Amino acid sequence: MTHGCDKLRGKxxxxxxGDLDPDAGTVVRGHLRTCDACRExxxxxxxxxxxxxxLPVLDPPPSMWEGVQARLAAAEVVExxxxxxxxxxxxxxxxxxxxxxxxxxxxxGGVAVATVALVVMWRMNRxxxxxxxPTTPDVIAVPSPVLAxxxxxxxxxxxxxxAPFGTDVTADLAGEGQRIVASYVGTAEELMTMxxxxxxxxxxxxxxxxxxxxxxxxxxxNAATDDRTKQRELxxxxxxxxxxxxxxxxxxxxxxx
Amino acid sequence: xxxxxxxxxxxVFGMAHRIVGTTDAEEVAQEAFVRVFRGLANFRGDSQLSTxxxxxxxxxxxxxxxxxxxxxxxxxxxxxxxxxxxxAERDLALAARIEDAMGRLPAGYRAILVLHDIxxxxxxxxxxxxxxxxxxxxxxxxxxxxxxxxxxxxSLK
Numbered sequence: 001m002t003h004g005c006d007k008l009r010g011k012x013x014x015x016x017x018g019d020l021d022p023d024a025g026t027v028v029r030g031h032l033r034t035c036d037a038c039r040e041x042x043x044x045x046x047x048x049x050x051x052x053x054x055l056p057v058l059d060p061p062p063s064m065w066e067g068v069q070a071r072l073a074a075a076e077v078v079e080x081x082x083x084x085x086x087x088x089x090x091x092x093x094x095x096x097x098x099x100x101x102x103x104x105x106x107x108x109g110g111v112a113v114a115t116v117a118l119v120v121m122w123r124m125n126r127x128x129x130x131x132x133x134p135t136t137p138d139v140i141a142v143p144s145p146v147l148a149x150x151x152x153x154x155x156x157x158x159x160x161x162x163a164p165f166g167t168d169v170t171a172d173l174a175g176e177g178q179r180i181v182a183s184y185v186g187t188a189e190e191l192m193t194m195x196x197x198x199x200x201x202x203x204x205x206x207x208x209x210x211x212x213x214x215x216x217x218x219x220x221x222n223a224a225t226d227d228r229t230k231q232r233e234l235x236x237x238x239x240x241x242x243x244x245x246x247x248x249x250x251x252x253x254x255x256x257x
Numbered sequence: 258x259x260x261x262x263x264x265x266x267x268x269v270f271g272m273a274h275r276i277v278g279t280t281d282a283e284e285v286a287q288e289a290f291v292r293v294f295r296g297l298a299n300f301r302g303d304s305q306l307s308t309x310x311x312x313x314x315x316x317x318x319x320x321x322x323x324x325x326x327x328x329x330x331x332x333x334x335x336x337x338x339x340x341x342x343x344x345a346e347r348d349l350a351l352a353a354r355i356e357d358a359m360g361r362l363p364a365g366y367r368a369i370l371v372l373h374d375i376x377x378x379x380x381x382x383x384x385x386x387x388x389x390x391x392x393x394x395x396x397x398x399x400x401x402x403x404x405x406x407x408x409x410x411x412s413l414k
Contacts, residue, residue, distance in 0.1 A: 051351055079295075
């Protein structure tokens with residue numbers, strides 16, 4: 001094996017995946033034409049890749065969903081017995097980890113500790129300190145909807161008047177802010193599609209409440225004039241839809257096994 | 258939630274199956290879904306929902322393997338010295354030999370092969386799921402395929 005073979009094999013995966021620029025691809029092809037050993041390696045790798053892609057899709061056993069429900073119920077029973085301050089601590093740590101705002105880990109740790117201390121002090125001193133962690137409300141608050149004119153969005157099989165919050169932000173993903181906005185939009189749309197499949201089981205009142213609330217949140221998204229505000233409003237929309245999904249699950253779930 | 262389950266059950270189960278093996282796949286997939294459902298209310302939405310679900314699945318599978326301490330969880334050097342898989346015989350289909358060879362890879366290699374080559378995700382998506390750089394993903398994939406070629410030997414000719 002020559003030095004040229006060494007160099008080529010380092011690029012083989014990228015070449016077969018189409019990740020090389022045209023010039024580098026030409027160099028690889030030129031070498032493969034003249035080197036039997038590397039051609040054999042390339043053929044084996046291409047065959048491996050094709051075989052991997054052709055592996056069958058695996059169907060989970062029918063019992064899996066029941067197992068998920070049983071585990072979920074058991075986990076929630078355990079969680080409900082944990083002290084409120086532990087749940088608060090976990091939430092703060094989770095938020096701090098997930099935020100991605102603070103790059104240096106030490107800074108994250110310091111801020112987390114300070115935040116936890118403040119939260120714990122606040123919880124100990126407020127009048128309803130024993131109320132525990134906030135839970136999903138049973139009744140969704142219904143603000144007065146302010147709908148954008150002449151726009152329609154499909155929500156769970158119903159047409160709800162609102163502005164299409166995704167259409168004006170997905171076209172240009174050049175900036176990081178816009179990329180995040182687009183990601184939020186995709187998430188919101190996917191979650192709302194899921195809601196659409198379960199909302200038929202809700203009462204008419206809950207459906208109307210959900211539609212009004214989502215429409216109002218969408219109006220706020222559309223009214224946002226900069227990426228940061230739009231992201232904030234999209235997060236509010238996503239949180240609302242997530243809670244509706246969780247509430248739906250809680251309503252339908254059975255007890256602990 | 259059931260809607261979400263049915264939408265992702267095949268991919269989640271498939272990933273779990275190919276990372277931890279047949280016996281424990283259902284348990285790991287169940288654990289992944291429990292993490293998804295319990296974390297959904299806190300999902301920030303700054304990555305795609307699918308990316309987040311696959312990340313939880315891969316993490317559930319890798320942490321399961323770490324706890325179980327599988328014999329297969331060995332370094333690159335040991336892999337090269339392993340004997341040929343006992344099931345790599347001519348009368349078995351190549352797909353079965355590939356599945357068997359995957360079971361002999363280090364878990365990290367298995368994860369990138371499952372995500373990129375089997376599930377067909379892009380390097381960008383794999384990097385987001387595995388929480389590493391795109392260059393690291395490409396490098397891991399290159400090494401994983403090389404190990405697979407080595408393990409499969411003449412089967413790929």
